[in-house]
Amino acid sequence: MKQRITYIVRDPDAFTPEQLVVKDDFFAVEQVSAAKEHRITLGLSELPEELRKAFAQWHELHIRWASGSPYQAAAPFTSRVSPGLHVFYTPQKTAGDGRLCPLLREIFDSSLGCESPKESFIKMPILSERFSMSASSQFYAPVHTLSDLVHYIQSKLCPPSSAFCTDAAATLHSASYLDMDFDAISHALIINAFWAKAPNASAHWTENISLRGPSDTIEIGVLNNEQNPDPEDIAFAGFLTVLGQDSQPKPTRFQTPTRHYPLPSSKRLSYRTSFAHPTGLHPTLVLTLPERNISPPDSTCKLHIHLTLPRTLFIDKYQFNDALFLSSHHLKSLRSLSGATDLEAPDWVIPQWGSAALFELAVPGSASPDSRIDPGWNVTIPMHLRYLPPFPDSGHRNLEVPWPVVFWACRAEEGTKMSNNPFDRIHLGYEALFGPKTRFMHATPAPIGNGTGRLVEVIQVPVLDVGKVKWVEAGTVGVVLAAFFGLCWILGRKSYAMGVASVEEEVRERKKAQ
Structure with missing residues (x-):
């Protein structure tokens, strides 16, 4: 398992390196006002057998969940989707859909209106097949919380009696958005969770980060956005460290093009x-x-x-x-x-x-x-x-x-x-x-x-x-019956009048004949 944790400091003037504590396998931040992204990369071998079998039948799966609570985005995490659960999916050409919809119901919400990708998903419009950045089909559901996902992780993915894993899963309750990505080329599941601010009254992060396994690595960056004269790029400065290797934080500065750019x-x-x-x-x-x-x-x-x-x-x-x-x-x-x-x-x-x-x-x-x-x-x-x-x-x-x-x-x-x-x-x-x-x-x-x-x-x-409805039914029956009897009465009167006229005509004819 690989992890990457990034803090984007809101106010660089209020941040000092003394708020960071770093040792060989330990990292801590104290009272840091920042947005945070936590990225976890898992190989298929690290997943339960149920998920491994399911992923083996899919070409790509991308899940985007966004909270309905408003939040202040921080560059480079400025992209947005509508609140709720978005699922983008492409099946393997030689395999079925597996248990995609049952898994979505189990992981996110048992009431999801997802029967099968062929029935419930819609086809994605694509501008260019050659430069496609989209899966072939899409599903959406108004999922307001990640409570079911938290329960699934705690009961199915966390090792027994692992308080650290259980507590880490519980932090998703306050996430601003969550991404999950898998494709058949990388054979890896990537999970990204983003918090616009710390989920406490002070909105400051105070937490300890440590390695949990000998093969784990955690990359940690505490960065702030810098003014950049190049309108196509976004620039960062701050500290980077990798737990498990040379853990001493190194000052860094870099810039990169970005697809989702903050407005001036x-x-x-x-x-x-x-x-x-x-x-x-x-x-x-x-x-x-x-x-x-x-x-x-x-x-x-x-x-x-x-x-x-x-x-x-x-x-x-x-x-x-x-x-x-x-x-x-x-x-x-x-x-x-x-x-x-x-x-x-x-x-x-x-x-x-x-x-x-x-x-x-x-x-x-x-x-x-x-x-x-x-x-x-x-x-x-x-x-x-x-x-x-x-x-x-x-x-x-x-x-x-x-x-x-x-x-x-x-x-x-x-x-x-x-x-x-x-x-x-x-x-x-x-x-x-x-x-x-x-x-x-x-x-x-x-x-x-x-x-x-x-x-x-x-x-x-x-x-x-x-x-x-019963009043509508009773009223309809009443109107029909009234119309029927009214029509019978009119027809009866007309028939009676025609009969009387016929008798009178016959009497007149007889009188003429005499």
Whole structure:
């Protein structure tokens, strides 16, 4: 097992080397304010037999989980995905899907709507097969916590009576995001966990790190971001050490190209997500950005929004073929739409988890001349609600919609080798929709005012109230019976009138004959 632990110091001026304690097989940090990434690399031989057999049937598997709690990203960990569980998967051509869905339910959530990759996953759109940075299929589920994963690690992966392993697994409860990667070439499982801050009242890290086995190695870096004149690179300075080898911390400074680049302080951009009320059968997502901050960081940059929608909602792609319609909603184009996009199917016949959409946004020409007044730039995306199953004792049902990801997509210089970045993060669901030389600069979710405290919108939509169905049935039967008897009465009166008229006509004819 190999480990890499990286601390990105928030305030370099408040950090001193005296806050580090280093020995041959021991490392400690004391009251350090920093973001933290913990990377663990496991060979297949170190995994339980159940997982080894499963991984042997898969070509690649990439899992991305993001917390619904807002957090402040730190370079180089600025990339984002919508809150919840994202699974990107490519099967072996000569093997089946193995136990992928049962394992996902066991590890993350027993209620996951995952039956099999063929039924529940959606096909990933790929811009270029040659430069693909994407798996072939995708699954999403609104998993809010990693409680099931923590329990799985503690019960299935941790050695018996290993308090260290149990405690380490418990720290995932406070992680901002978690990545898990496997591919058939490396035959290794890589786990990355990121914390935007320490999970305590002071938000400072105080912890001890030590080797647990003779073959283990732990690389530790305590770094801070430095100003860099090269707009394509990001620079770091700090201390590096490797436990088990020459453990003395060595001062270091390096720079590297990065795929996900932080926005300059003068270009910082935040956004809020909401739904227009009442939502009804045609909810409209509203994305609000401060108008005065919407200026491209570079002339090649275009502003995008990537949506992850549950199958209960869908987008009608034909609406977005009209330039006037797009302009009225402050949109430039619908770049990509994949997944459950059937316009007529009700919710209960859709096997896939939902759909994913990428929009390019229109950017306002100029901000308000008064910097104190910023009404906000609202981008609206009309959606449609599928017919949902009846809900007992209520005429409404709550749906959860994760906040989208908003970013600038910019063209990088030729020759930029982003893969050299040791912190590079790919397989996020949208990079394959762009060229391989694209840089992403992410907007930050604004403080939440939706009442949930999470980057998830909860909307009420109308459904059939099961408790009132009997009144509908009784009323329908009553109307049908009333209509039937009314029609019989009218027909009877008409028949009687026709009979009387016929008798009178016959009497008149007889009188004429006499």
